[in-house]
Amino acid sequence: MSGYRLPTGGHINRNIAIPFSFDGKAYTGFAGDTLASALLANGVKLVGRSFKYHRPRGIFTAGSEEPSALVELGQGACREPNTRATMVELFNGLEASSQNRFPSLKYDALAINNLFSPLLAAGFYYKTFMWPAKFWERVYEPLIRRAAGLGRNAGLPDPDFYEKTTEFCDVLVVGAGTDGLAVARAAAAQNGRVIVCDEYPAPSPPDLPANVTFLPRTTVFAIYDGGTYAALTHLPNASPRQRLVRVVAGRGIIATGALERPLVFANNDLPGVMLAGAVADYIIRYAVSPGRNILLALNNDDSAVLIPLLAAANIGIAGIVDTRRKSSDLVYRLAREADASVFAGATILAAQGRLGVKSAVIKQHNGTMLRLPCDTIATSGGFNPNIALTAQFDAKPVWNETICAFTAGMLPPCARIIGKAAGQGINAGIEPHWHSGFSPGKSFVDLQNDVTVKDIKLASQEGFCAVEQVKRYTTLGMAADQGKTANVNALAILAEARGISIPEAGTTRFRPPYTPVSIGALAGAHKGKHFKPVRLAPTHEFSQAQGAVAVESGLWLRAQYYPRAGEGWLAAATREVNTVRNAVGICDVTTLGKIDIQGPDAAKFLECVYTNSWASLPIGRVRYGLMLREDGFVMDDGTTARLGPEHFVMTTTTANAAKVMQHLEFCAQVLWKHLEVSLISVTDQWAQIAVAGPKSRATLAKIVDDPFDVSNDSCPYMACAGLTICGGTPARLFRLSFSGELAYEIAVPARYGNALAEKLMQAGAEFGIAPYGTEALGIMRIEKGHPAGPELNGQTTAHDLGLHKLLSTKKDFIGRTMAARPALTNPARPTLVGLRPEDGTTTLRAGSHLLPIGVPATAAHDQGHVTSAARSPTLGPIALALLADGPARLGEKIRVYDPVRQGDCIARVVSPVHYDPAGTRLHA
């Protein structure tokens, strides 16, 4: 117990006491505290155990660069591991616990790892756990993972809410320090919109102009192209918990300051060893002294400011170890004023203590050793300009010998770096002191990953010399802190080990994010059912009322089948098919893409995109069309109706609606831009319902307005017309059949979808009308041999689908030349056929392979596969398949082999049109 609250000062509110707990023990802090400052104020020094060696660890910094003080927050699903205690604002009832220890923080069983440390050096698992090789996955890796590591994942869905926003501004200032705020004020004076982000929870500075938005608790963690910045706002103990802010800025000002680097000496990871700047922060911001007797070890003048601070707060100074050959006048003067002794030219060799610093061993300039009792060691090895954001943008940092630090290389477009982040005003009088020798005891470079000076030397000796290799071999600079306090020291030690300069050693690549970002924040509200939108068919309410079971079809929710009491899906679908085959059924087909095509060149345009002829299509008629990709493979199919001389309505498959629209736009805007044609998707504007079955005409006759005539003479197969129904509702009627029965599709403005479905049900009641879903639709299209998704799979040609007669030879169209390539028209290609099991009862499954009878079931004998299969109410099991040389093999027997699901039967090759091949029913 060495830290304590100072009687006065700090940016805390002493009138608001905040109770919290750490490892189950109750403490109290003040409003304005962080968890780290409150723990220090309560005398708690030991907060966690280290990654590999389970060494006791304390609070090392006062900011987001914290490598050591990682804790778990909350319980159950809310448990958040690896949270930096230095960044957690204290709130009422906060529950924190230490990580990576068992059974308790003070007595950690795995601290024994520390004694086995020779086995656990860099790359230890690659060397130690080599044999037997198969032990790695089952034995070694699980053991290592249990022993090493940081916090535990909650393992439950995150119950918190996150949001995402976008902000626009002329100037974004990253960092609200003195320099950042000055630039923000200057930019605001130019009347631009200014946003200032700062990762700390400071209140908005007074007198900020109205056009400056101040975002505290907001870390800009990445820069992207085009002046786009990603920032994360923490909203402590609130909902949403975090907000991902995308800032689009005309200019970016990076005023991120500098991060202190520690001195490296033996046991420099003991609780009580801290950055000098952090000690100053705790005193100034939180009125907390981390100790009662503080030793300051430094190699520069910047950190000397701590001396008068300690003196003013009446905190004991154990001494000032200045590693420079000659200490500066400044240090001498401040030390004299504080009545502290200066050990110039001395080296701090080791910290001593078990669970916290009790003393330090220093080697004085004359070589004599000295043990200095102290409870805290404040170290400063100088400062690193905080250039992470600029370096993310693929600009290599540049070494500046004067300040012994890396500064920003090339800057992202429209960005500027200022102040300490630009290397200004830091590291006065610095004389580098990268480590205190390869002395006994562990000298840590990276506290978070337990990487020591020896590990880096070892990596270099073993040939992992390049900095990126050292990183991967030792895990240096990885994990939550990304080596913010470690990397430059490590580079210097690597350079020394290899006998090269620091810039020659180079830096590892910086990547976003600057600080950890939870996946929840990146996902925002887009999770669960909000992951993607749901498109409801315009008859959704109707089908719900009819008890439909819904199925996802892309973004659409469609009725799959309409079960009646006691019916499963197959019974329901079978009944629905029978209803359509014998009476009349209705099915929402709105989901098919609908593209309205208008203009003087509309017919010419269709000639370009479809393989078959369109100019000859009369007004009031519909035609089936086939569309290829430019490489000659089938892209999509559908029907297009001619409503007027310059007006067509195209339908696409449900799955390809957006893709076809995009393709047509490309054709219209790029390939044939001289054609006068305009396109618009009207998929959502029209509710379209198929009315199918022998009684469909009689049903429709009851709802069409006079004088429209639905008879076969005036409305034959493939006719279309605009009309009104139900006493004036505008509608379009298409005599189309996907089911193979006499059938129509009727379209009304989408808002009438439910009403139309109900009207049709009333009109068809006397004929036994029933709604049918996608299952029945699928059975009937397989019965009729219509290709759909499984056949239009992007690898089939018009020949493969038996549609080669639709390839016009009289005009150019997309894919014409490439479709004529010999390999694409080779009859040996798998081609569409029908299959029926020889025994008439065995179910055929899509995905089964087709093999000649009596040959081994090997890939070499594979002749195709079953694409779609169904159980037809009238025909029994049927299937569509792609079979090599298929049309020439009608009547042959073939083996249908499905080793995954133990399917193996003999089927006969038949025409893909299983049902009513002459088409008499649909022409009725």
Add this chain to the structure above:
Amino acid sequence: MRIACPYCGPRGLEEFLYTQDASVTRPGAGATGQDWVDYVYIRENTKAPRKEFWYHSAGCHAWLILTRDVVTHEIMAVDLP
């Protein structure tokens, strides 16, 4: 990344879809099979500014030709076809 759509103004990358190289031209009448193979399959992969087709899919549906440096990601020009 942001793209200045000539119709909509500067918009975020997520509204756009990159589709293909815009440096190739669809062969006209009399083209050989090889011309078609070149058009459909053969692309240069140069470390330099390129012409690219982008589609403003979540916006005005315009097809755009971007001149974009694939090294720096700088967009030099946004043209209509």
